[in-house]
Amino acid sequence: MSNKIRVIQYGVGPIGARVVRLMLEKPSLEIIGAIDTDPEKVGKDLGAVAGANRNTGVLVSADAKSVLHSGADVVLHTTSSYLRHVADQLIACVEAGLHVVSTCEELSYPFRKYPELSARLDQCARENKVAMLGTGVNPGFAMDKLVLTLATACHRVDKVEVHRIVNASKRRQPLQKKVGSGLTVDQFYAQRDAGIIKHHGLPESTAMIADSLGLQVDRIEETIEPVIAKTMVKTDFFEVPPGRVVGVHQVARGLASEAANIHLELQMYLDAPDPIDAVKITGVPGLELQVPGGIHGDYATAAVAVNCVPAILEAKPGLRTSKDIPMCYLPGIV
């Protein structure tokens, strides 16, 4: 019998496909099942569906229940950003006795926004003696886990600022679209107000930082504004004339009275000239951390989720977050 960790892939969209291709490079992981409801994918080999260069012997199935009871250890779950949409999926995984690593952004730190649902997921995981984790690059890593890790070197933490600037020109087409590329300003605001344009996770990261570092945050405010093209911007997928939208500028602030103890700022737009992840901790001592060029989101969400698989097996049962997980790279095929 193999002593590999047996994984089920739940959701084979763009992120799930990347996750699958990465897991195929990890000798300690074995994919034993895959779930997706898309008729175009059901019945096909997971390798083909995920764009891997080989077959896996695993066929994509729409029958979640039977796949979840096929003897795995962990579910790698990549179906939606919205916790309410996936709560039943997550509970089904846990009730099948499976640990869960999910890229659902709202699962990354759901305690403030969904206190009752969080308690229910936590209890369900505890009862089934498994751990559940929502993670990815952001939320889950660049704007929270890196902050908490750096803060370990501090005697006192008074304030946290994080800036993440992403050059959307280097990202896949759906992301370029998601940030509003090519829209008029009015169209942007209409889509923002309809909840279509929004990167999920800044309030979750803010809450994780506040609760972990003991920074007072009584309320979290979030703003979403367009970044406007000053000159013609061309990518592989979009041509945006001056005055139109090239991306999104999103700010979350964790406030106590009127002071922002936490300030998270995300800019994702086409041709952003200086992509970076930058953390600034005001405290004793103050500390700054920078990742010049920034952490590539498409890569890193898959990487963080896959690399956390071994740690979730060791985690305390219940609903865990990136804070609780000792993060590390999982060695690949040499």
Add this chain to the structure above:
Amino acid sequence: MSNKIRVIQYGVGPIGARVVRLMLEKPSLEIIGAIDTDPEKVGKDLGAVAGANRNTGVLVSADAKSVLHSGADVVLHTTSSYLRHVADQLIACVEAGLHVVSTCEELSYPFRKYPELSARLDQCARENKVAMLGTGVNPGFAMDKLVLTLATACHRVDKVEVHRIVNASKRRQPLQKKVGSGLTVDQFYAQRDAGIIKHHGLPESTAMIADSLGLQVDRIEETIEPVIAKTMVKTDFFEVPPGRVVGVHQVARGLASEAANIHLELQMYLDAPDPIDAVKITGVPGLELQVPGGIHGDYATAAVAVNCVPAILEAKPGLRTSKDIPMCYLPGIV
């Protein structure tokens, strides 16, 4: 009954004193005992011995055994860099049923240098259902934990380089002395060859990175060379004329055949102009991380050790390392 974590401070030297002062700022920790053999310290209040601005009600005792059996949860151990010197102390802690966080550099990742002793410590901790951790800024954080954390965002890791440049002028006198300040080059080499001049921990960090990231490292080589003053250098404690030593330049390389898959470079010298902690991962994607100004060692060793106290209570019994611990700041008094 208090639900604070009850801590014993084992060793009240310069690092131990900092640790004590920091623990007094943490409402979740309660110091209930202190051990030191220095007759100047025994019988005095720990607050006075540690240079805190208040008494603690805890008297420093040389009777380790009775202190260790006084009903604590964790020992914070800061007595020596050498694992062989402290092995009996660590075993006494563990046999008293206490978790241990130690700043002993050689404990940070002892498996390659002391395989038998590591196995013995691990077994002893497991038998007593407690966890033991060696950590601090370096080894334990700046040149290893930060690397592993950053690598979580990678699909593949091929090579790791870390540069840590410390401006020793901003550090305490013992550190300025320890790096050889004011010596002639001949004196430096004599003290190096006698094992007096040496920052402990680079081979430990190299081994931790190699084993964690699956980088092949068949042997670890370390070099220790002087940094020479080009002009007169003055600090609060030293005046060093040109041609004399202002510090140490230490390199550890993790080698497979002749290739260095891991390169750790530490420069600690007076008036170092651009202190920094810099990590470079060659891989997919390649990633760099920088802490401009660097992580202040005196602060950070105490911070990392104290901040890890809650996590050691949750850790799996046995000999753990920074790799296994989800590192985070422990909130202080607001």
